[in-house]
Every structure is written in structure tokens, then in C-alpha cells.
Amino acid sequence: MTRRPANGRRRLLLWTALVTAVLLLALPAVDRVCATVAEKRLAERIAARQGALVGAPRVSIGGFPFLLSAARGSFPEVAVRADAVTREGRAVRASVDLREVTETGDGYTAAAADARFTAPFDSLGAGLGAGATLSADGAGRLRVDREVLGLPLTVVAEPRLTGRTITVVPVAASFAGRPVDPAGPRISAAFAGRELVVPELPAGLAPTRVSVGEAGVTLHARGHDVRLT
Template sequence: MNRTAQAESAPVTEPRRVRRRFGARRWVLIGAGALVAVAALADTIAAGVTESDLADRVARRQSALTGAPDVSVDGFPFLLHAARGTFPHVEVRAKAKTDEGLPVTASVDLRDVSKTGGGYRAATARADFSVPLDALAAHRGEGVRLSESDGRLRITRDFLGMPLVVTAEVGLSGDTVTLEASAATFAGRPLDPANPRIAAAVKEAEREIPDLPLGLEPSGVSVAEGAVTVHARASDVALDPA
């Protein structure tokens, strides 16, 4: 065979070798991708099991719940945190009702949750308990309307066929939600908010906060987004059933 023929035949095998190398790499990449997908799926399943377990524990302890709580465990890879027995962040969302029948939306933020024995403990907990203003108004009686005004509570009530409007600052004293009138009008005309009758009427609307779950203690109260929200916090919280 002459040199020209050898030169023409030499490159024929090279693309095949290249194709083999690329083919091998492709299968390695596919295999690696499959392993990552399986690991992610296992991680998701493990997180789901833990979330279900925590939800069951919360539900067993809180009889006021009106449905199953929604629990979310953050931290990826989850299995690594599970192996260590700690989770940096757990969120719990739930619906409940007070003894008076008022609907409550609860949002609890747990930090540094650890598995201890057969249960869980959280280093700290922060929570918000919100009651819609329209539900509070309905509980106050017919003709009462509640709304939010720059972080204050606006109370409107018909009196002698004309609107009496009182705007009150909402505060917290111990475990009692307090109200202090800051402005008032009757039929559009301003009134002295310090009027004894207005002050007494506002005082009657104050409410004591019932015992909160998980050992939470009230830390503040606010009016926003169509609801009154009680803020609470606690340390070293046990998530075991009572």
C-alpha cells in the first residue's frame, strides 16, 4: 500500500475512537444525573415523612385546630440534617378557632429544631395568631364595622341613624389587648376621644388573650391586612404530645 492510501485510511478509525470516548462520557453523565435525581427524591421523601410526623404531633396537642396543620422543614440536603438530628428551620401553618368561635390563622416559625428521644425540641419559636376584622366585628354585634387605618383600629357603629367612628391605638398589656381612642367623629363632626363615654366604650372592647400553645407568650399586637394579629415568642419549645 502506498503512502497516499495509508494517509487516506488513517483518519477512518479516529472518529470512532472519539465517538467511543464521547459515548462513554455521555453514559457517565447520565448515570451521575440519575444518582442525583434518586438522591433528591430520597431527600424529598424523607422530608415529607418528617413533616408528616411533626404535623401529627402538633395536631394531637392542639384540640382547637380545624384542619391538619401544614408543616415545612427547610434545609438541603435534608438527609444530612436528619442524620445529625437537627433542622435549622421549621414552619407550621394552621387554622383554629377560639372558645368564642372566632377563626384564627396561626403561623409558627421554629428555629434549631432537634430530635430528642421520641420527640422534638426547638431552641426558639416565633408565632403570629391572626383574627379577621370582619369576624371580630360580627362577634361585636350587628351594625359594628371594623377596619384598619394606618396601623390603628377604626370602629364604626350606627348611632341614631348616623355613623359614630372611633379610631383607637392597639396595644398589649401583659396578656390583654388594649385599646386607646385617638380620634372620634359623629356624623362627620369631630369629638373629643377622651370623652368618658367613648373611653368606656373602647375599654369594653379590650380582650384577654387565651393561653397560647407551645408555651408561647404574647410579645406584641398589630392591625394590618384586614386582621388583628397577636405576636408571640418562646424558648426551648417541646413538640411532643401533651
Template sequence: MTPPTPLRTPRPATTAAGGPGGPAGRRPRPRPRPRRRRVLAVVSLGASAVLLLAADLAAAAVGEHRMADRIAERHPRLTAAPEVGIDGFPFLYDLARGSHPRVRIRAAATTAQGQPVNASLDLTDVSERPGGTYTAATAAGDFTVPYSALGTRLGPGTTLSAADGRLKIGRSFFGFPVTVLAEVGLDGDTVTVRPVSASVAGRALDPSDPRIAEAFQGQDRTLPELPMGMEPDGVSVDADGITVHARAERVALD
């Protein structure tokens, strides 16, 4: 008896490329996994946030430049373009509601007498009005006159500096070094200078000495009109010069 022939499983047909037969034999592409979708969503959200931040920063820069131009147009005594910083984020939201929480301004100018002064202003709740004008709820200002400008008024060879909050004045008198410490104060709208100690070649001298009193005659200074109607409320002496501090409420940036 002849044994039965074993069955053979037919091989799948191959394509010219050697793969399983025909398109029906190709493996389907794997579906995107949930984790991959989450990553793509996070990347898309991050890109949108970066674009929004860039747009907000660009709008803030335009707003600061516009305000600086307005200030420069109305204050011809400025010696350089003012620096304006507008606080608050997002800027576009504050712009839409018409008010910025804080604006900082730095500017260099000269007085009517030609004396240089560096101004630093800090404004709160700043709003723009029709016509391009600005108002602020409060304004605090520091106006500093550098020692280089003050020394020229006291004669050649005079040096000025700060010493423990007082004004230190140094010069030569018949070849001997003279040092005077003076208290700088504010009396209304007048800056006063009063000697409190003095020495000649390291030897103590009575600050009420007639020669010292004569040197300080006429050294008080009446302040010019401050911007935005600010009123002086203090004076200080530091490394940069003599600074007058002033404040005002409900002001207009004219």
C-alpha cells in the first residue's frame, strides 16, 4: 500500500520587491499613541505662548518709545532722549483697559540757568487721554545735580563729595588743605548749606570762623519750578551729587 502524500502549505506570493504579495499584504501604519498626541499638544501650546509673549513685549517697546517721543517733544531742555519703562504684564491688557500700573522715566536736562540735572520719575496708574496726553495718580521724582556742576560755583580747585550724608568740601588755602563738612537741608523751595565742622591741614577749626562763614554766603539755592507741579519734600547727599526729592498727586505729563 502506497503511503499518503503529506500536505504542503502554499507559500504566499511575493512582489517584485520581495515583500508579501500585493498591497493587501502590507502592514498597516501604527496609529499615533496618546502620549505622542499629548507631546504635540504641549509643543503647540508652548509655541503659541512664545508668540504671544513676543507680541506683548514688542507692543510694550512701541508704547515706551511713543511715550518717550511725547516727553521729548514737550521738554526742549532735555539733553538726550528719555528712557521710559512701562511695568505691568500683559502690556496689551493694560493698554486695552487704558491704564498702566507703573511707569519709570529717566532723563538728563538743563535748568534755565544751564545747570545740568538728572531726573528720575516714578509714576503710578498712568493713563493716556485724547490728544496723546498722559495723567498719573501719583508722581515721585529725584532731581540730582552732579558735583562737577556744583564745584564750578565754589571756585577753581574745589572738590565736592559725600561723607556720611553730608557735603564734604575741600580746597587749598594759602597752600594748606582746608576741609569743611556741611549739612544740606531744605527750607521750603530753598536748598540750604550750613557748615558743621572744619579743619585746616588736619587741625580742627571753628565752623563759625568768619572766613568760613564768608565762603558760604550766598550758597543757598532757590529751586526752579519742578515738572508736573511736584513739590520738594526732602534733599539728600550721596555719591552722585545733591538730590532733591519731590512728590505730587493727580498729575498731568505736560
């Protein structure tokens, strides 16, 4: 008489353990599915507000478990990657990293944001002469190569940010393999008037610096209490 209840308890404990194991194994998958749905919805809302975007942005919500963060209405990290086109028709790749994103009413606000807007070299060469090519010189500067009278001219320049204005300043040059003065009249004339005033950035971001890398020229920006949607 005493064995049956004991066997029943053992079977109950076994089934409970199995169900618990299945739930623990399934929880990450369910959590990831819910996160993916939320990322897609947030991407759609950002695309609806930013007309310069090309296609939907790619959104990644960090932190695990997602469901717990969703219940709290706060996410530690959100990354947004997008392609856009400026008013001048230049292609730009945008990368925005958001921290402490909280749900506020009908939208979201990030406590802080770091952004990078990268223009590929092939979208920046207009006005530097036919056949001019741009690249990174390996030291964080811009390299311009072109031919003059059939001979190679190379100019290395630094992009500089002052307030909201970007200027490109020649710092070294060579013609036919020989060093020349980068401040000479012909080189200076080629770069004169090439100032660029940074337009109003989305979500109140403010430009902080400009850099040159293998992917192109990048404008860095930062913001606090950034409103997303």
C-alpha cells in the first residue's frame, strides 16, 4: 500500500523536472523571438520618422532576458544601423549606440547616445578633378591622388571640425614623387571653398569630431536624453 504513493510521487517529481528542463531550454528561444519582434517594430517606427533613410534600419536590443527588460520598460543597450542619403545626394552609413533606453508615453528616450555617420570615399570626390581618388593614408588622414599633365599628384589632408563646420586642410603633398608645398597656390585653390556645414542631426545629436578610416570619412556625434520615436 505504501509503494504506490511513493511511485506516484517519483513520477510527479520526474515530470516536474522534465517540464522545468523543457521550459528552461525553451526560454532563451522564446525570449529571442520576442526581442526580434520588438526590434522590427522599433525599426519601423524609426524609419517612419527619418525620411533620409534608405530602407528599414537594423535594430539590435541588448540585454538578457529581453522579457524582463520589456516588463520594466527599460533596455540597457540598443544599437541602430542604417543607410541614408544626404540632401546633396551623398550616401551615408549611420551607426548609433544607445544606452539606458526607456519607454516614455508613446515613444522611447535614451539617456545617452554615440553616433557615427560615415560617407564612403567614392561619394566625396566631386570637385577634386577628373580621375581623383580618395583613400585613407593609414594615419587618420585623407589621401587624394590624381594626375596633372600626366604626372601623379598626391595630397594628404586633415579633416577638421570647428563647431559645426568641417574643413579639409592639406598637410603634405608630392608631385611626380617629389615633395611640394601643401600650402602652394594650386593645392590651396583645389581645397578652397570645400567647407561643409554639418546639417541638423537627428534626435538632437551634436557633432564632436571627424575622423578618416578605411570605410570613409566619419562624423562622430553624441547626445543625452535622446528622443527616438
